[in-house]
Amino acid sequence: MLSLQTDSRKGVQNLLQQLERRIAKKQKLVAQYQLMQHYERQCQTQGHTLIAGIDEVGRGPLAGPVVAAAVILAEDTVILGLNDSKQLNEKKRGLLAGKIQKQALAIGIAQVAPAEIDRLNIYQASRLAMKKAVEQLQLAPQHLLIDAMQIDLAIPQEKIIKGDAKSVSIAAASIIAKVYRDNLMKEYHKQYPYYAFDKNAGYGTKEHLEGIKKHGITPIHRKTFAPIKNLI
Numbered sequence: 001m002l003s004l005q006t007d008s009r010k011g012v013q014n015l016l017q018q019l020e021r022r023i024a025k026k027q028k029l030v031a032q033y034q035l036m037q038h039y040e041r042q043c044q045t046q047g048h049t050l051i052a053g054i055d056e057v058g059r060g061p062l063a064g065p066v067v068a069a070a071v072i073l074a075e076d077t078v079i080l081g082l083n084d085s086k087q088l089n090e091k092k093r094g095l096l097a098g099k100i101q102k103q104a105l106a107i108g109i110a111q112v113a114p115a116e117i118d119r120l121n122i123y124q125a126s127r128l129a130m131k132k133a134v135e136q137l138q139l140a141p142q143h144l145l146i147d148a149m150q151i152d153l154a155i156p157q158e159k160i161i162k163g164d165a166k167s168v169s170i171a172a173a174s175i176i177a178k179v180y181r182d183n184l185m186k187e188y189h190k191q192y193p194y195y196a197f198d199k200n201a202g203y204g205t206k207e208h209l210e211g212i213k214k215h216g217i218t219p220i221h222r223k224t225f226a227p228i229k230n231l232i
Contacts, residue, residue, distance in 0.1 A: 029080040036082065036168045039160060043143045044075060050105070052134060052141035053169025054151070056126045057085065057177045061202030062212075062228055063195065063221045064185050065111035066122065068129035069177035070137055070144075072106040073169055079103060082171040084164040085178035097179040100172045108136030109180055118224045127151050133173075145169050192218045 043051045056068040073079075079099050081092065088096070101107065110132030117125040131151045134141065144157035147170050151157065160166055164174040182201050189198035195211035195218070202208075202220075204227075212221075212228070221228055 026080070033078060033080055033082065033168060036166060036171065039145050039158065039163075039167045040073075040075075040169060043145070046143075048142040048156075049075065050139055050142045051145060051169055052106075052108075052137060052143070053145045053163075053167055053171070053173045054130050054133060055147040055164050055170050055174040055177055056129050057174070057181050058202070059122050059126055061200075061222075062204045062208065062225050063114065063197065063202035063218065064181065064188065065113050065220075066117060066125050066129050067109065067111045067177045067181040067184070068126070068133040069110075069173040069180065070106075070108040070130070070133040070141070071100060071104050071169055071172040071176060072137065072139055072141060073103070073172060074105050077103050077168075079168070079172070082168050082175070084162070084171060085174040087165070088175070090182070093175050093179050096172075096175050100176055104172065106137045106139040107176060108133040108138075109176065110136055111181075111184075114220050114222045117222055121224075133177075147174070188220060192220070 040051050050072055052070045052072045054068060054070045056066055058064060058066040079096065081096055085093055110129050112125040112129045120128065127149060130146065130149065131153055134144065134153060141155060144155050145163060145167050146157055146159055147163035148159060148161050150159050160170065163170040185197045185201045194215045196205065196207040200208050217228055223229060223232060
């Protein structure tokens with residue numbers, strides 16, 4: 001590095017600047033990851049080693065299920081770049097999801113269908129999806145870190161507001177759930193091609209609403225959500 005700093009050639013200096021930016025970016029990611037381990041570290045000091053982060057996606061869409069994921073990471077796991085899935089682009093989410101799937105001790109994924117959402121309401125459906133995701137884990141968690149919610153399980157748990165940006169375990173769950181649901185909606189697009197589910201994941205975009213006006217609703221639409229409930 002020192003020899004590069006003393007080299008006056010422009011190309012060498014440009015290379016040096018790129019290297020310094022790369023190092024600074026990695027240092028920032030390391031610092032962010034360490035900060036986001038705070039809640040996991042607290043649980044570990046209490047003797048808990050199997051800590052599950054839980055999050056859900058799909059509360060707001062007009063179509064499709066709500067999906068939840070539960071992820072248990074080993075204490076020494078480091079996956080730089082974990083964050084709230086909404087803060088990441090599709091490519092980054094996909095890369096991180098692959099790393100999570102390879103390194104996680106256990107992953108549970110569950111969904112609650114649109115008809116059940118209509119029957120329960122979206123809040124209760126989200127809680128149910130989270131509970132089911134925990135029950136899908138192949139390892140029994142000793143503690144739960146949950147994004148902004150509590151669920152009906154007799155396991156010690158902590159509700160963390162905006163937890164997907166504050167806990168590595170919840171962030172991992174957020175990414176797994178988001179990638180799973182987006183892929184599911186892309187499959188639904190093949191079955192129902194008039195609503196652009198592959199692009200909007202069921203949210204009420206202009207193209208989606210135009211599809212509803214022209215072709216009506218599908219079995220995966222949520223009948224209690226406006227504007228759909230006003231059309232039936």
